[in-house]
Amino acid sequence: MDILEGLNDAQKSAVETTSGPLLILAGAGSGKTKTLTHRIGHLIAKQGVWPNEILAVTFTNKAAREMRDRLSSLLGQSNDRRFMNWMGTFHGICVKLLKIDGEAIGIARNFVIYDEDDRLGLIKKAMKTLSVSDKQVKPRAVSAVISKAKNDLLRPDEFTETANYPFQKTVAEIYVEYEREKQQAGALDFDDLLVETLRLLKERPKIRAKWRTQFKHILIDEYQDTNTAQYRIIKYMVNEKRNICVVGDDWQSIYSWRGADFTNILNFERDFEGAKVIKLEQNYRSTGAILDAAHQVITKNNNRTDKKLWTNAIGGSPVEVHQTHDEIEESRLVAGRIASQITLRTRKPSDFAVLYRTNAQSYTLERAFLQERVPYQIVGGVRFYDRKEIKDVISYLRLIHQPSDIMSFSRIANIPSRGVGVVSVEKFLAWRSQKGIDIVEALERCRESGIATRAVNSLQQVGIVLREAAKMVEQQKSPSEVIEYIIDTVQYKEYLQDGTPQADERLENIGALISDAALFTGLAEFLDEVALMSSVDLNTKNDAVTLMTLHAAKGLEFPAVFMVGLEEGILPHSRVYDGAPDDLEEERRLCYVGMTRAREELHISYSTSRLQFGTRNYNMPSRFLEDMGHNVSYIDSYAKQQDSSFDEAVMPFDINDRVRSPQFGVGEVVDVDGMAVTVQFDRGGTRKLDIENAQLALC
DNA sequence: CGGTTGCACTTTTTT
DNA sequence: AGTGCAACCG
Numbered sequence: 198m199d200i201l202e203g204l205n206d207a208q209k210s211a212v213e214t215t216s217g218p219l220l221i222l223a224g225a226g227s228g229k230t231k232t233l234t235h236r237i238g239h240l241i242a243k244q245g246v247w248p249n250e251i252l253a254v255t256f257t258n259k260a261a262r263e264m265r266d267r268l269s270s271l272l273g274q275s276n277d278r279r280f281m282n283w284m285g286t287f288h289g290i291c292v293k294l295l296k297i298d299g300e301a302i303g304i305a306r307n308f309v310i311y312d313e314d315d316r317l318g319l320i321k322k323a324m325k326t327l328s329v330s331d332k333q334v335k336p337r338a339v340s341a342v343i344s345k346a347k348n349d350l351l352r353p354d355e356f357t358e359t360a361n362y363p364f365q366k367t368v369a370e371i372y373v374e375y376e377r378e379k380q381q382a383g384a385l386d387f388d389d390l391l392v393e394t395l396r397l398l399k400e401r402p403k404i405r406a407k408w409r410t411q412f413k414h415i416l417i418d419e420y421q422d423t424n425t426a427q428y429r430i431i432k433y434m435v436n437e438k439r440n441i442c443v444v445g446d447d448w449q450s451i452y453s454w455r456g457a458d459f460t461n462i463l464n465f466e467r468d469f470e471g472a473k474v475i476k477l478e479q480n481y482r483s484t485g486a487i488l489d490a491a492h493q494v495i496t497k498n499n500n501r502t503d504k505k506l507w508t509n510a511i512g513g514s515p516v517e518v519h520q521t522h523d524e525i526e527e528s529r530l531v532a533g534r535i536a537s538q539i540t541l542r543t544r545k546p547s548d549f550a551v552l553y554r555t556n557a558q559s560y561t562l563e564r565a566f567l568q569e570r571v572p573y574q575i576v577g578g579v580r581f582y583d584r585k586e587i588k589d590v591i592s593y594l595r596l597i598h599q600p601s602d603i604m605s606f607s608r609i610a611n612i613p614s615r616g617v618g619v620v621s622v623e624k625f626l627a628w629r630s631q632k633g634i635d636i637v638e639a640l641e642r643c644r645e646s647g648i649a650t651r652a653v654n655s656l657q658q659v660g661i662v663l664r665e666a667a668k669m670v671e672q673q674k675s676p677s678e679v680i681e682y683i684i685d686t687v688q689y690k691e692y693l694q695d696g697t698p699q700a701d702e703r704l705e706n707i708g709a710l711i712s713d714a715a716l717f718t719g720l721a722e723f724l725d726e727v728a729l730m731s732s733v734d735l736n737t738k739n740d741a742v743t744l745m746t747l748h749a750a751k752g753l754e755f756p757a758v759f760m761v762g763l764e765e766g767i768l769p770h771s772r773v774y775d776g777a778p779d780d781l782e783e784e785r786r787l788c789y790v791g792m793t794r795a796r797e798e799l800h801i802s803y804s805t806s807r808l809q810f811g812t813r814n815y816n817m818p819s820r821f822l823e824d825m826g827h828n829v830s831y832i833d834s835y836a837k838q839q840d841s842s843f844d845e846a847v848m849p850f851d852i853n854d855r856v857r858s859p860q861f862g863v864g865e866v867v868d869v870d871g872m873a874v875t876v877q878f879d880r881g882g883t884r885k886l887d888i889e890n891a892q893l894a895l896c
Numbered sequence: 897c898g899g900t901t902g903c904a905c906t907t908t909t910t911t
Numbered sequence: 912a913g914t915g916c917a918a919c920c921g
Contacts, residue, residue, distance in 0.1 A: 257911085288911055313910080387911055454909065555908055560912090577910085611897095618897050651897090729911070748909045770908050787909080810906065811912050 200239045200271070204232070211442075211475045212236045215244060215414070218469035219442040220462070224506040225491075225793035226482025226754065229444055233418060234264055236442065237281075238271045240414055252412040252434065253284040256419040258730065260752060261285045283412070287427050288387065288729050291394040295385075296721075298404050302397050304385070307721070309599040310728035311379065311386045314583075316340055318604055319382075323374035334367055342368045343375065347388035348424055348456035350395070381630075383601045391426040398433040409436040419752075420445035420465070424456035432468075439469060447502050448495050451748060451787050453779070463502065480506045482754050484513025486828050487799050491792040493826040498782045515830040516792075518822060519802040523813075524558075524762075527804045528565035531759045534800070535742055536569040538757075546572050549742040550755040552791045554768045557809075558761065559744050566742065570851060570869075574738045576745035582727050586693060586703045587710055591727060593683050594676070597666050598720055600635035613692030615659075621652035637663045662686050676723040677715035747791045758795035760788075763803040764816035788821045801829075850874050850893070857896040 201209050208228055211221050212235045223229035237253060240246040255261040261284050269280060283290060295304055311319065320336045320343070342365075346356045353376050357369040379386065385393060398405045412434055417423065420443035423431070435441045443465060450459035466472045480488055488508055495501070521527040531551055538544045551562055559575055566573040581587060589612050592605035599605075603626065610625075611617045628646040629639035639646075640660025643653050662683060669679050684690055684707065693703045717723040743755070747768075762768060769784035792799060803818050822829075850856060854866045856876060864878035874893070 286911065390911090451909075452911090455911075557907055614898080616897070620897085746909065767908095772908060783909095808912075 200235050200242060204228075204235060205479060207475055207477050207479070208232045208235070211477070212239050214442075214473055214475070215240060216438065216440055218439050218465070218472035220465045220472050220474045221442065221444040221477060222462075222474065222502070222504065223444050223446055223477040224480060224504060225446065225449060225790070226480040227477035227506070228479075228481055229418075229477065230260075230264065230267070230752075232477065233416060233444060234267045234271060237264075237268055237416065242272060246413060248281050249283065250411060250413040251281070251283060251416070252290070252414070253281065253416045254287055254290065254418060255284065256286065256422060256752065258286055258289065260418065261289075286729065287423075287430070288390050289725075291390040291430075292725050292729065294394050294397065294408070295390070298397055298401070299393065301401050301404060302393070304393060305383045305599075307383065307599050309382070309384045309595045309602050309605070309724065310390070311382075311384045311604065312728065313340075313387075314588075315384070315604045316386050318607070319378055320371060320375055323371050323378055327370055327374055329367060329371065334364070334371075339368050339371050343372050344388055345456070346372065347392050348426060350392065350425060350429075378603070381601060382603045383599045384604070388426075391424075391430065395426050395429050395433070398430065405433055409434060412436070413438065413440060415441045417441070417443045418445075421447050421450040421459040421462045422452045422457040423461050424458060426456075428458070428461050435469075441469065448498075448504075448786060449751065449790050451751065451783060451790055453783055476504060478504055478506055480508045482796055483508065483510070483793060484797055485511035486513040486515050487792065487795050487797075489828045490516045490799070490825045491789050493828075494785060494792065494821055494824045495789040497824050498785050500779065500782055514798060515828050516799045516801060516825065517830055517832050518763075518825075519800060519832045520818075521802060521804045522806065524561050524804050524807045525565070527761055527802050528561040529568075530802060531562065531761060531800070532565035532569040532571055535757075535759075536571050539571060544757060545740055546742045547740045548756040549759070550750065550753070550757075550794060551742065551744045551759045551761060552747050552750050552794065553744075553761050554747060554770055554787070556746060558767075562744055562761070566744075572738070572741040573744055574741040576743055577749045580730070581706070581709075582730055584703075584706055586706055590680055590684065590689070590707065590710060591724070593663070593666070593687075594679065594720060594724060596636065597663055597670060597679070598724055600637040600663075600667075603636070606636050610656075610659075613687060613689060615655035616651045617655050618652070621648050621656075624648050625652075625656060637667070659687075670720050673719075675715060676717050676720050677711045679720065680711050680714055747787045750794050751790055754794050754796055756796045757798035757800070758791070759800045759802065760791045761802050762807070763788075763801050763819040763822055764807065765819055766814070766816045767807070768819055768821065785821060785824075788819075801825075850895070855896050856893045858893055863896060 201212060204212065208231070211219070211232050221229070221232065223232070237251060240251060241248060253264070255264060265281050265284055269275065274280060292310070295308070296306060299308070300306060317336055317340055320339050321331065324331055324334065324336065324339070351359065353369070353373040356372055360366045360369040398408070415431065415434055417431060431441070443462065445462045447459045447462055450457060453459070466474065483491070485508055488506055492506065519530055521530055535549050539546055553559065553562070556577065563573070563575070582591070589609060592608040595602050595605040596609070607622065610622045625639070625643060625646060625648055628648070629636060632639065634642070637660055640656050641664065643656045643660070646653070666679050666683055669682060690704060690707070693707070694700050714723055717726070768788060769781055773780035773784055801822070803822065806813050806815050850866050850869065852866055852869060855863065856866055856874070857863050858876070861878050862880055864876040866874050867877045868875035
């Protein structure tokens, strides 16, 4: 086995530089993942480093999974769950560390992880407790300020000291109350995972020493997107040998709004003196035309490193820019173009991605794809684990795992409806906190509380169910069995059957959740996975066009990419107009990231008008279009090409449809090809027919 | 207590 | 335009 095979000189050098600090500046499409994978493979196979001695941080769970897969096949290893235990996202790794050592700083082993919704709910609760009106102070704004404070490593007391303005003082109060409530619930929010890990390493030198000894090699991917807490964690983890390798590209830093600070990558050489720097500048992904246009855009930024990506694949078809009248036409243009390429069989659906700035833009695109009958999938948007029915079931599970989890309880107290209203819930919670017992015990004993009889009976039932389920967990029953027990006992499926059109889909989702859960041995593992699962981590359909935001597209590539909504106010987004110039530069990087996802074909579109918040706006073409230069070809307005028969020209039949032909009788559609269908007739025989000539009709 | 209706607000991006 | 939340009524 030759681990260096198929690598260029710079990549080889990166793989073989295994001691001391190493900075890999990897441009878009320069084989970064491959280099990292081979570097880890080299450490394990050639230098006898034990997989558990390598700490490898990726940006998403999906990236970790991919790397684990590639690594195990490179090493000829079987890919079991425990292989490369310390490869994952910062958040995932922090959860593991806190599960093992968190008790040393007072973190319960069975902590639950609060997502954005839980955090918002808890903030609202805290505001209610403090009688702060959510009319004057918006919970979302409070959430953002608290998150920012945490990222700046300001604890509630420290934040209170720095608070000057009335708003900040109010937020400070809410922050204190929020932290208190969260602590009582035995929960940590996303930011806590990082901040508390940092505190653990800071306050417990022995524990810090243990991990520093264990991790002989540290690798960090997407280093330009690390925030302060993550940076400090890394600093603690690196030992005297300083075997740290970071990979990144300041041109692709698009998460500063989340606290990411790309000066971390610019300062690496200062932080780790004597660091070796390797630049990966050969692009293996895109054609010259695409790369040139992208380069023209990114070089208009001032605050950046200087580099020049190059490719052997010079030329290629020029980037096409399309103008449309409105967003519906734009969506039809995209879906239509894709549909015809699929019909011509020059490409398959999974070759395409459609990228947009905001999730709201996906709506009209979806409709166009449905109309064109092109299979598509949306990455992000409403995540599977964000669906109501899934959250309900997860809330039961969380409450079993952490009987103090007040947010989960509040969610399911009256789901399915069992006559427990807001008033009863409030009374119950007040009583239980005065008693100082956990929620499950309180449910069992709620007869003592003096709440209305109907509510008491229901609550007691819930208590019994939770207690039984907890016993199952103790007996090492699979999470899927626990879920089935709960939904059967509380009759959750019956609750979902409310006669709405979505009922079936919801039942299916529950089924999918149960099969997911069956893959896990313990409830805790399942809950952690669910909490940290991101929108881009989900399993993808095999053959469908991918629709997603520019942010979600980071790290991916597609033969053909459509970027839509290249308008002032969309990309760049209007929110950056009154912000710092840095924000505009980040929008430009976002544009660059989108363009460099394309391998062979890049289409960009903008619309003269667009419906936003229910009103029609007329936006100027994006300034980034002007930056792209002359390797771009402007296509005539789509409206001119579009004829009135557009709607009628849509293939009205689908596979499995029953159709009637005046000539051949009734049959079933077995294949669709442009405006023709292949029909298997009941009386025997298969024919390919043009739908207009054959006068086919649905039956 | 629960369901329905009407209003207000939304949208930047997400671990 | 769609959704979530609040107030109101049964």
